[in-house]
Amino acid sequence: MNFRTLRVPFVFLSAARPLTIVIAAALLLAASTPCSASFVLHNAPNPAVQGQPVTFSAFVGFSGNPVPTGTVTFTEGNALLMTVQLDPTSPGAATFSTSSLSVGVHTITASYSGDSNFGPASASVTETINSSFVSTATVVHSSLNPSAVGQSVRFSAQIIAPSNPTNPIGIVTFYDDSTFLGTAPVVTSGSGEEFVHLATLDPISTLSEGSHPIHASYSGSNIYAGSNSATLSQVVQAASVLPTNTALNSSLNPSVFGQSVTLNIAVTAGSGIPTGSVTIYDDTTLLITLALDGNGQAAFTTSSFSVGIHNLTAGYSGDTNFAASTSAPVSQTVQPPPAAHFADLFHQSVRSWTVHHTDRHGVLRCRYTGRFGRFHGKLDGIGHGEPEWWNGDL
Template sequence: MKKILGISLVWILLSGSIMAPIGFLTAFGASGGLTINQIITITTVFSSQNPSTLGRSVTFTATVTPSTATGNVQFNDTSTSPPTTLGTGAISSGHATFTTSSLSIGSHNIVAKYLGDTNNAVSTSAPLTQTVNQVSTTATISLGSSAISIVFGQSVTFTATVLPSTATGNVQLLVNGATFGSPVALSGGHATFTTSSLPAGTYDITASYSGDANFSPNNSNSLSTTTTITITNTITNTITDTITNTNTGQVSTQGAGNDDDDTDNDKKDQKNSDDRGGQQDDQKSQENNNSQDNDGNSQNNGNSHQNQNNKNKGHKDD
């Protein structure tokens, strides 16, 4: 047994000929020289998280045997054509690592290739299938500047926020589980809805995110909002009434109120007016009677005076 480069060699002698040591390729030239080749290596690769989610970091670790190997390991994605080199990692105690968060959604064949050194041969691992899934997003909805309790006809603004903000796609507003309005495209992770058409009542408002190539669909938590109604009933009555009354006194009219009360009051006013009119007629009748009596008395006095004159004249003629 003989050691070369720190490795034990076992020599086999057959029929007087010197054979190659086990594990090495040895060739003899005419001069009887000896050639020693590199050590055969074995490389394997592992993933820190498989499956992983989009945008999350994944660390690939390559193990090279023998552990005395030095140099670098190259990590490749062979699912593309041509293969894509993701990066390299230096070997330390037989291990090399590489971390990435740039893998797209889908399956990736990750291969670790040991690049070798002076004494250790190049080797390539078997492919590792790395699966990258969509990220589950959470859509949240909140009221803008409007209050939770609003008056019928008042505008209210709902804002849906989708995280991460790099997500694209549309958000649909739902009122009590039913589609309300049209989908709104995300802009910077936000979509806004403004409406004044909600009738009076209490509603559960939710937002539904449609998803895109990189992010999965999701629904927001329910937001409860109450729309109250305030009715302002303005009644304008125009009353035109001409009252002619020669009697002294006070005339009182009652404003707008209950229709039945107004009718009763009108009847009472009419009755009082009729009573006053009757009293006025009685007074005029009494005045006429007195006038007639005075006229009669005046006429009687005139006749008496005439008779007295005639009598005096007769006496004078005698």
């Protein structure tokens, strides 16, 4: 809205007379004229190939209300291409697509008609139409070849194409023979005439032992044709088996019969984390087989150890990358419960007893003091005593 204001002179007469304001001229003009509109025109893709659709998008700039209305006319020189109403679902916008532009350079003009609130406006863009797609070549590279089982390998694909007037864009898909590995976008780096167009896949560490035929397929883009790479033979070798160390420790040693004891196993190597399983033996008796966790550790809790001394060992099974190993033995001593009671041959109460040693059969030998004197006996794995007569000391 444009406003025009005329100055109004005020004339003051003598004080003896009433103040009179003589308005020589007073006129306030409020004239409304359309505002000039900001107007832009975009085209994509540019350049394009003959027969490829090209879209021209015109935008009338505005803020708030009112919303611009009217038409946009697209022309090339004096030739009318299309007249389009501004899109009510996308206020201020008008689009026009065509695939009939001939080979060469085209100057396209969009002209906005204006309305009661917005003045007319126009803008032009240049569109280049090529006769055919620009050919490309795709070459696959490996960051590590040969590699070992479990090692990370990063595959990349270089798109070889001229960078003038635009750089190739698009997606590269990677395959292991017919197995999909992943996709990566083409990224251009460099300056001047030294440009590199590269698509790089995230590292892969799951390739099995053997030879893998890796190849890549470039999707192409506006003026660049797609292309497929030759096959790269990625050789994955068996990993060198690393030595390991298996450690076994007890959470409570000595312990009392019936108490819970946790046996902790840790398998370590110079690098990496071993996988697989560990077994725990009590002398030659298998107690349990456990799977290692993600840190190469395992734990076993039990309260069923009998009274006596238990020679415990833990053995790691090994895997494709880590060698098997066995822990040093741990002597777990399990003492009888303090509240155990015994009876001698005469069913007398035992006043005191002491553990003497464990014999070759694993039986705990004890000395007892009863009402009728001292004698020797044995204590079984559940805290029951049995007196025995002995000639001499144990």
